[in-house]
Amino acid sequence: MLEITNLHATVDGKPILKGLTLKVKAGEVHAIMGPNGSGKSTLANVIAGREGYQVTEGEVRYLGGNLLELPPEERARAGIFLAFQYPVEIPGVSNVYLLKAAVNAVRKARGEPELDAMDFLKLVKEKMKLVQIPEEFLYRSVNEGFSGGEKKRNEILQMAVLEPKLAILDETDSGLDIDALKVVADGVNSLRSPERAIVLVTHYQRLLNYIVPDFVHVLAQGRIVQSGGRELALELEKKGYAWVAPHADEGK
Numbered sequence: 001m002l003e004i005t006n007l008h009a010t011v012d013g014k015p016i017l018k019g020l021t022l023k024v025k026a027g028e029v030h031a032i033m034g035p036n037g038s039g040k041s042t043l044a045n046v047i048a049g050r051e052g053y054q055v056t057e058g059e060v061r062y063l064g065g066n067l068l069e070l071p072p073e074e075r076a077r078a079g080i081f082l083a084f085q086y087p088v089e090i091p092g093v094s095n096v097y098l099l100k101a102a103v104n105a106v107r108k109a110r111g112e113p114e115l116d117a118m119d120f121l122k123l124v125k126e127k128m129k130l131v132q133i134p135e136e137f138l139y140r141s142v143n144e145g146f147s148g149g150e151k152k153r154n155e156i157l158q159m160a161v162l163e164p165k166l167a168i169l170d171e172t173d174s175g176l177d178i179d180a181l182k183v184v185a186d187g188v189n190s191l192r193s194p195e196r197a198i199v200l201v202t203h204y205q206r207l208l209n210y211i212v213p214d215f216v217h218v219l220a221q222g223r224i225v226q227s228g229g230r231e232l233a234l235e236l237e238k239k240g241y242a243w244v245a246p247h248a249d250e251g252k
């Protein structure tokens with residue numbers, strides 16, 4: 001589904017990703033772990049096509065095509081969803097309005113008919129149960145005045161409604177108490193499917209107790225320096241990142 005080869009990327013002219021290679025197949029859940037500032041959010045933003053990130057070398061293929069040629073909105077329509085580390089507030093735009101516009105844009109791109117108000121509400125209420133968000137949230141401005149945990153849940157709701165093929169969750173666990181973490185994890189787990197790939201970016205092992213990944217990768221100094229199964233996350237928790245990070249410059 002996603003094939004990243006020797007990816008180099010800069011932010012404001014500063015090299016951040018320095019030869020990152022990663023393959024993700026449909027049905028898989030990958031965790032990307034790594035020290036602060038190692039480039040995890042940069043990777044997520046480059047895949048989503050966010051402004052300000054320049055790819056200087058390497059390749060990103062998505063469903064067999066060159067992802068880097070697509071503008072961000074086309075990436076979203078092609079089934080890529082990014083849940084941000086810091087979800088944005090959009091005063092004056094209701095949650096329900098944004099969700100409906102987003103879901104119908106994706107349906108249109110897939111050649112499916114748009115949902116009318118009734119069918120949309122049915123879908124969104126079903127998904128709200130899944131992520132345990134009260135219905136009043138629908139009519140509030142997007143993320144405005146939401147607590148950290150509510151914002152994260154709202155991101156999971158967006159993901160549940162949009163049914164992406166490739167979901168990237170950037171530190172969806174940060175700032176969550178244990179109950180909110182479980183709700184978010186249940187929501188993500190309920191979206192696991194053979195047709196969908198999920199990439200979890202996380203600094204801590206904790207989330208991976210609830211969302212058990214198929215693969216764990218360590219990103220350090222702009223590259224994947226170690227890959228393994230779930231046990232790698234447990235080992236990192238015990239030994240810290242210094243255990244793998246010193247190898248980051250090898251082979252340059």
Ligand code: ADP
Pocket residue numbers: 011012014016034035036037038039040041042043052
């Ligand atoms: P992580 O998510 O792993 O903590 P980031 O991808 O956010 O790491 O950041 C990687 C590096 O890029 C850091 O050194 C950070 O300071 C730098 N960086 C990120 N965004 C910007 C920006 N907009 N301008 C300049 N430097 C940035």
Ligand code: MG
Pocket residue numbers: 036037041
């Ligand atoms: Mg960070």
Ligand code: MG
Pocket residue numbers: 040041042085170171
């Ligand atoms: Mg980050």
